[in-house]
Structures are given as structure tokens and as C-alpha cells.
Amino acid sequence: DLWAHSIGVGLLARAVGxxxxxxxxxxxxxxxxxxxxxxxxxxxxAAEEYRxxxxxxxxxKITVTDAENELFGxxxxxxxxxxxxxxxxxxxxxxxxxxxxxxxxxxxxxxLLGSIYISNIYSKAxxxxxxxxxxxxxxxxxxxxxxxxxxxxxxxxxKRITEDFNHSISTLLVD
Numbered sequence: 001d002l003w004a005h006s007i008g009v010g011l012l013a014r015a016v017g018x019x020x021x022x023x024x025x026x027x028x029x030x031x032x033x034x035x036x037x038x039x040x041x042x043x044x045x046a047a048e049e050y051r052x053x054x055x056x057x058x059x060x061k062i063t064v065t066d067a068e069n070e071l072f073g074x075x076x077x078x079x080x081x082x083x084x085x086x087x088x089x090x091x092x093x094x095x096x097x098x099x100x101x102x103x104x105x106x107x108x109x110x111x112l113l114g115s116i117y118i119s120n121i122y123s124k125a126x127x128x129x130x131x132x133x134x135x136x137x138x139x140x141x142x143x144x145x146x147x148x149x150x151x152x153x154x155x156x157x158x159k160r161i162t163e164d165f166n167h168s169i170s171t172l173l174v175d
Contacts, residue, residue: 001129002040003173006033008128008165012119015157020111020147031096031116034089038080038097042068063137065101077101103143114146122154128165 010032017028042050049071057067068075081098089097096113103117117139123129124136 002036002043003129004165004169005123005129006036007168007172008123008161009033009035009116009119011164011168012123012128012154012161013115015161016115016119016147016149016154017111019149019153020115022111022115027090027092027112028115030089031093031100031112032119034080034084034093034097035100035116035120036076036080037083038076038078039064041079041083042072042076046072063101075101101137103140103146105142108142108146111147114143117143118147118149118154126154126158126162128162129169 010029013028013032014025017025022028039050042053053064053067053071056062056071057064060067062070065075065077077098077100081094084094084097092112096110096116099107099113100116100120103114107113121137121139
């Protein structure tokens, strides 16, 4: 489910990148794939504790990130950033992994982060995999000003993205 969600975010982010005429589209797809890599670290090295994180998020109706912070004292974006740094991924992708749940005024020129932030939220809304979240946050207004993408754009491409997603999942994630 986590890989499916990450593939969905990558596909959606690449489509956003195309819409905003970005030239480095591979960064959009890769940042989408890697944005939740910190969850994999938790799942591999603290599997039982991570089950409790997901249960806590559902029972309290909070985000997985909030539940991670409550139980671990940090969240998957921190562990993902550290792994991306260790793997020497491009700094832009490292920072996107670290900040993919937060988009602030300071980020208003960061198109990659804005695209991943939006794609992460909308991939949940249109059902592209499952990342453990039962709560879907609302995107900030600042992000729309940054990427200059009509919010209706995602809805307009959701059928095509879902088809691409289903094809990718059937090809890449074989049981």
C-alpha cells in the first residue's frame, strides 16, 4: 500500500510538473516515490510500534505524522530526510522529503515541494494507494499561488492518472 501510494504521488506530481512546464520531470516523479520513505524505515525497524501509530491516528482522527510525533518524538519526514541524505539524493529531493507535509510562506518559490505537497494530498483524495492516513488535510492557499495551478486541474486529470496508476501498480507491484 505504501509503495502504491508513493507511485501515485510520483505520477500525479509528474503530471503537475508537465502542467506547470517544468523541465526536470524526473525529479517530480522521484520525489513522489521517495516522499514517504521514512515510513519504510519505521515499518522495517519498529513494525509493532508503527502499527500502534496507525491505530492511534485512526482512533484519535489525527494524521499519521501527528501520531508518529506523539509515539516516536519525530515523524517519517525526519527519518526519510536522513536516509535521502545518506543516499546522497539531490538536495532538492532531500528537502522535499523533509518538508512534504508543510508548505509555508518561506517555500513559495519551491515548485517541486509545492507539487509533491499537493500531489500527496490529492493522491489520498482520489484513492491512489494508502499511506495510513484516515484524515486528508486541506492544502494551504500559498501552495496554489506558488504552483499557479487551477485546483480543478487535478480533478480534470484524475481519470487518466488513475488509469496510469492501475497500469503501473499491475506492472511494478506483483504479488
